[in-house]
Amino acid sequence: MTGREPDTEREPGTGRLALPGVLTAGQAARTAAAIAGLQRADGAIPWFRGHHLDPWDHIEAAMALDAAGEHGRAAAAYDWLARHQLPDGSWYAGYADGDAARPTDRGKETNFCAYVAVGVLHHYLATGDEEFRDRMWPVVYAAVEFVLALQHPGGAIGWRRDADGTPAAGALLTGCSSIHQALRCALALAERREDPQPDWELATGRLGHALRHHPAHFLDKSAYSMDWYYPVLAGALRGPRALAHLDARWAEFVVDGLGVRCVSTNPWVTGGESAELALALWAAGDSERAARVLRWIGHLRAPDGLYWTGYVYADRTIWPRERTAWTAGSVLLAVAALTGEPATEAVFGGAGLPRGLESGECCERA
Incomplete structure (x- = not known):
C-alpha cells in the first residue's frame, strides 16, 4: 500500500x-x-459496491455505524431488513449488491437470520429509541421462530x-455460537417489552449446554479459527475457562505481528478474524x-479507512x-468494546443478558 492516510478532524461520534496504537479519533x-459510503440509498450495506450482501455482515456493518454515532444510517440498515424479511421470518443468504430483487443464494442460513436480534438490541441500547425497538420486535420474533424451528434434539x-x-x-459451532448470543439478545428485548418467551429460554439453555459440553453435535470445522474463538466471543464460554480455551490453540492460529x-x-491472516479474536479476548478479560492483536492488523488498513480482507504472508501479498464493510465494522466494534462504548459492551460482554434456562433437568435431557 502507498500513500498516507489523512488524520480526519475529530468527530463527536x-x-x-x-x-492508542490502533486508531485515532480521526x-x-x-x-x-x-x-x-458503501451503503445504498435504500439502507443496504453490501460487502462492497458491486458485490453481494448477506444479512449477518450487513448487521455487523450497521452495528459499527451505531458505535460511531451514525444512528440514522444504522436505522436505515435495519429498516432494509424489516422491508425485505420473508414470510417465514428469514432472509436469503445473499443479494446482489444489496438488491432485494436479485437474490444470489436462496438458501436461508440460521445464524444470518438470528443476528438481527443482536443488531436491534445494540441499536436500542445506543439510542434509547423505544419506537424503533417496538417496530422491530415483530421482525426479531419472526426471525427467532424461523431459527428455532431448526433446533436439533441435542440443542x-x-x-x-x-x-x-x-x-x-x-450444525456449525461458529454459527450456533453466534445464534446463542442472538437468542440472549432476543430474550433481553422480550424482557424490556414484558413479553416473556419461555420456549426461547429453554432453547437458549439447551444450545448453550451443547456448545459447552457436546462438541460432537457440530460438524468438524476445527481447522477454522472461528470455531476456536467464537464460543468465547459469543458468550458461551467466560472467565478462566474462556482464557484457557483461547490459550490452548493460540500458537496454531496466531502469527505474532501480523494477525490471525x-x-x-x-x-493467510485476515482482518475480520483478527478483530473478532480481539473482541473475544476483551470479553474474556x-x-x-486484545489491543495488541488490533495493533498488528494496522498493516491491513488502507488510506480510505477500510481494511483489506487478508494478507498471504508466505508471498507478502x-x-x-x-x-x-464488515472487516472495517469488526475493527470498529472491537475498538468500541475496548474503549467502553456502552451498547457494544452490553451485547458482547453479555453480563446483563439473560442466559436462558440452565436447570440441571434441561441440561441432562440435552
Whole structure:
C-alpha cells in the first residue's frame, strides 16, 4: 500500500473510539465514513459496491455505524431488513449488491437470520429509541421462530434451510455460537417489552449446554479459527475457562505481528478474524492482548479507512484485493468494546443478558 492516510478532524461520534496504537479519533471517523459510503440509498450495506450482501455482515456493518454515532444510517440498515424479511421470518443468504430483487443464494442460513436480534438490541441500547425497538420486535420474533424451528434434539441448530425448503443435516459451532448470543439478545428485548418467551429460554439453555459440553453435535470445522474463538466471543464460554480455551490453540492460529489465520493450515491472516479474536479476548478479560492483536492488523488498513480482507504472508501479498464493510465494522466494534462504548459492551460482554434456562433437568435431557 502507498500513500498516507489523512488524520480526519475529530468527530463527536468517534471521539470515544480512539485507541492508542490502533486508531485515532480521526481514523475511526474515516473508517465510519468509508462504511457509510458503501451503503445504498435504500439502507443496504453490501460487502462492497458491486458485490453481494448477506444479512449477518450487513448487521455487523450497521452495528459499527451505531458505535460511531451514525444512528440514522444504522436505522436505515435495519429498516432494509424489516422491508425485505420473508414470510417465514428469514432472509436469503445473499443479494446482489444489496438488491432485494436479485437474490444470489436462496438458501436461508440460521445464524444470518438470528443476528438481527443482536443488531436491534445494540441499536436500542445506543439510542434509547423505544419506537424503533417496538417496530422491530415483530421482525426479531419472526426471525427467532424461523431459527428455532431448526433446533436439533441435542440443542444444536441446523445451519441452513436450502432453497427447496430442505433443512441441512449438520450444525456449525461458529454459527450456533453466534445464534446463542442472538437468542440472549432476543430474550433481553422480550424482557424490556414484558413479553416473556419461555420456549426461547429453554432453547437458549439447551444450545448453550451443547456448545459447552457436546462438541460432537457440530460438524468438524476445527481447522477454522472461528470455531476456536467464537464460543468465547459469543458468550458461551467466560472467565478462566474462556482464557484457557483461547490459550490452548493460540500458537496454531496466531502469527505474532501480523494477525490471525483464517485456516490453521494456510499462511493467510485476515482482518475480520483478527478483530473478532480481539473482541473475544476483551470479553474474556484480556484487554491487553486484545489491543495488541488490533495493533498488528494496522498493516491491513488502507488510506480510505477500510481494511483489506487478508494478507498471504508466505508471498507478502494482500489477498484478495477487496476491502469489505464488515472487516472495517469488526475493527470498529472491537475498538468500541475496548474503549467502553456502552451498547457494544452490553451485547458482547453479555453480563446483563439473560442466559436462558440452565436447570440441571434441561441440561441432562440435552
